[in-house]
Amino acid sequence: MELGIGMFGDVAFVKTTGKYKDAGVKLREILEEVKLMDEVGIDVFAIGEHHRPEYAVSSPAILLAAAASITKKIKLASGVTVLSSSEPVKVYQDFSTLDLISDGRAEIYVGRGSFIESFPLFGYSLNDYEELFDEKLDLLLKINSEENVSWKGKLRAPMENQTVYPRAKNNGKLPIWRAVGGTPQSVLNAAKLGMPLVVAIIGGMPIQFRNLIEFYKQEYLKAGFPESEMQIAIHSHAFVSEDQNVIDGYFENYKSQMDRIGSTRGWAPYTKMQYEGGRMKDGALFIGNSEQVADKINYMKEIFGITRFIGHMDVGAPEHDIMMESIKLFGEKVGPKVK
Template sequence: MELGIGMFGDLAVDQSTGKYKDAGIKIREIIDQVKLMDEVGIDVFAMGEHHRPDYAVSSPEIVLAAAASVTKNIKLASGVTVLSSSEPVKVYEDFATIDLISDGRAEIFVGRGSFIESFPLYGYSLNDYEELFDEKLELLLKINSEENVSWSGKLRAPMQNQTVYPRAKNEGRIPIWRAVGGTPQSVLSAAKLGMPLVVAIIGGMPIQFKNLIDFYKQEYLKAGHPESEMQIAIHSHTFVSEDQEIIDGYFHNYKSQMDRIGSSRGWAPYTKMQYEGGRSNDGALFIGNANQVADKIAYMKEIFGITRFIGHMDVGAPENDIMRKSIELFGEKVGPQVR
């Protein structure tokens, strides 16, 4: 099973000014942290896309390209590419370029994303939310498998025998995963297409997702795809420290981000009880010491049969030195225990 780390580039608020901290510093820290991930044996890094003041990264492709130049082995993925408001030709070209820079380590996680700021920003209508994604996914998959593309849809100009360059290393193909938040229709679509699946489990109890993942397996095989090629990942909030004081203190980072997002979504303020419940054996937070986190990941393997676990590790913008220690523990202690 592969172990990965995901990030969104969360920006903390500077208490002295009331403004978000410098995005440039954060991006440079991320690139340095990915270099460390590579050194401690992490298999995958996934960089998210957001268009908000509280996140530093709106273009994961640029960050991944920079990370490609300072790493040797780690796979580099978007986490996620908001495909509904992206141009599939450009998505393929960007990731094919990352693939060539990294000598074949690029991946794309496509999804609808959990925020909608990119739609008005790029001039798309939310009325076309579903159709935009379906059309663009169809086109992206076609570009990924064919050098000369002919395609037509309703919301984008057609392509007639047009070529897309550069081509990625592995006969032009980049691994494309479908990232979902728990919608059965999205899971069914991924299964029918034979796409690898990433399920975001960031609240409640992971066991609640078992029926959904079993449904994917059933429909994947029913569609005639080989079981040997089935890949399933989960993506959950993760943080590792051997210092209980740091784990207790991380609650404040986590709460700050949950409350910031929740204020626009009508959520009640995040509580310490929720935090400790999430950290419990049955909860969805992989936050604790190396033994606790390794045990929970192994449990995910047991109940879901996952082939990859991605720990989302920068929620609430922990300080760089604390982040680096968490990455080291994840690679040097959690990884060997899980494997």
């Protein structure tokens, strides 16, 4: 059972100025936080890709390479790489380079992403939304398994016996996880390919995902892959403090970010009732003291049989010192209670 921390690099919005805080400061804070994660025994750090003013990270590989130079053990993953609007050759090269810098600690989570800004930004049509992902995943997996690549698709130029360098440490192979939001077809595709699965559970009740995860297990085994190699993770919003005042105050950070995103999607304003409901045992928010958070993670192990839990910990851009304390508690108190 591995424990990880995920982030998007949320940048705080200052109401008095009507502007976001400095992204450079945020990036340097994240690096300090990852260094602490490594020191307190966190297994994985995952950083997402976005192209919006609310987030400081548009290129996970560059930030992870910086983190590789100041850490020793922690695995370094994208969470997620928006593969539909990325070039698979460059994705592999970036992460194989990261893998060599970090001595074999790089991973890729691939997904469609929950935002669409990258499509027009990089010149892709949303009309090709599904086909872009499927085709690019096929190419990325081929590059990951073969040094000399011959491949043909519809939306990208073919490759004829072309080589992709540098090769990752483990015989050229990187761990590539399939990140999903709960679509059965995506889960089925991941199972048929034998890909490790990471499910984002950020609302409602996690128990509602049990059938989906059982479906993955069933189809993974049916496809002929060994049970011993099956890996399943969930990725949920998390925050740890032994001070109830901090937990109560974090609601404002959480609400501010949810409302900013929700305003573009037609969501109703986020309420304290939703926050407290999510924090209950059956809810999807892993926010509370170390015992509460550990108990919920252990509950996820019980109902899903997961091999990895990623706590997404920077929603709403909490202050750096509060984040550092949350990370420390996650590693030193939650970790031992789970492991």
